[in-house]
Amino acid sequence: MIVTVPTTPFAGQKPGTSGLRKKVKVFAQANYAENFIQSVFDVVRPEPGAILVIGGDGRYHNRTVIQQAIRIAAANGYGRVLVGKGGILSTPAASHVIRKYGASGGLVLSASHNPGGPDEDFGIKYNIANGGPAPEGITDAIYARTQGIDRWLTVETPDVDLDAIGETAVGTMTVAVIDPVADYADLMETLFDFAAIRQAVADGLTATFDAMSAVTGPYAIEILEKRLGFPAGTVRNGIPLEDFGGHHPDPNMVHAKELFDTMFGPDAPDFGAASDGDGDRNLIVGKARFVTPSDSLAMLAANAHLAPGYAAGLKGIARSMPTSAAADRVAQALGIPLYETPTGWKFFGNLLDAGMATICGEESAGTGSDHVREKDGLWAVLLWLNILAVRKISVDALAREHWALYGRNYYARHDYEALPTEAADALMSELSASLSTLPGKAFGPLTVAVADSFSYLDPVDGSTSANQGLRVLFEGGSRIVFRLSGTGTEGATLRVYLERFEPAGGELDRETPDMLSDLIAAADAIAGIVRHTGRNEPSVIT
């Protein structure tokens, strides 16, 4: 029996960089999640009998929204829902399950690296049949629908037991609770040389992986400890918790400090890594050697052919605009194209679908390939381990070798979080208006070559995405990018991306803050950061 529930629109249900993200208290209002999910289904109009995947990172409120989504799906004509046991599916695993079982799409419930709990964040993202986040055409239509919605559909039925693998009928629909790990772990075995990694472990390769009490725990335990033979305890914080143990499940120097302390301490293992709330980000640290995500993309691309899944070579590399140009030099050396996209994994989907790119990456700790349509934290960890195992080299030695060959892009991102929206908007519009006056101007030793607002023309579908960040490019290859985050849930976050290129033969072994000091000063002189925000320092440096 389908029940029609009358409703009225909520303002602000506009999906951002990665779906709709709000506080749990906002999502918990009557009709709020229901309106959004119904709007998704009204836009994508599933064929009768279509398959829908539902999974999340296990954060607080996950189970509530899964039960709501199952009922609404049943009332909207879906034939089958696949949901991970315990409501768990990492974002890359959800992408894989959508692709593997021919689903028409999926609901990924996560607020990624944001904290979880009754007073923290929640999110709903819709992914399409290719396994990737819905493109802007669809998210814009969903937003438009949320502004006109007057009813949502449901069925009256008891909650589905999410903790028992098996099938349950919900109206005419079947809900299958599946093992969230097995399909994903099997996929990883097809891409990487597990035998070589197992041998390296037997020969003494050591590692530590911090799952940050988030979704990757069960995946990492199965793959690293059970299938690859790393000793028990290699995975720390391996049990997913609804509040991530009270921490931010964000793998950076601030929130993964314990891991950094281990890796820079006297008993550091050979390899350290972490992932975020929903398992799509990665952090890579060697013994006393942090690898920036931009460098990681370049180093992985340069060595990917050592993994069976990439032995035939790469078709192309794609990176988001604020990501450093380190990968560009690898693409050039390999003689393959390099694509520069706006921030947001969804922009890689078309390139991957069209077979134009094989590996993609972002400065925001995301790396991935055409094996799924999301970035993939454990995939990056396994590709690193595969390369280290085959080359029998340390992370630090590999990094030094890479820079000696290609030069080094010193890189940092300064974030100014929870700014009043008006202050952040004023900074950006003033800067935007001044861009045309900047070329030729000197800031300390730096002279501006080009200043513009980044606009992307998708080479596959011909769509244009404008206003994707303000770029100030200096003579010699240094660069500052200014952008407002599209994933925050409180005020505005200003991101300032700083990059300085040092060619091969140059100063390759210096500390990043020293190498960026001129750029940091220039950023304030150009954009008036202190004047607009009243902040003398960024909230976080990554």
Ligand code: G6P
């Ligand atoms: C999410 C997206 C990424 C994006 C990141 C930062 O993780 O999946 O593609 O790079 O957010 O976005 P933001 O708009 O906050 O800089």
Ligand code: ZN
């Ligand atoms: Zn994430």
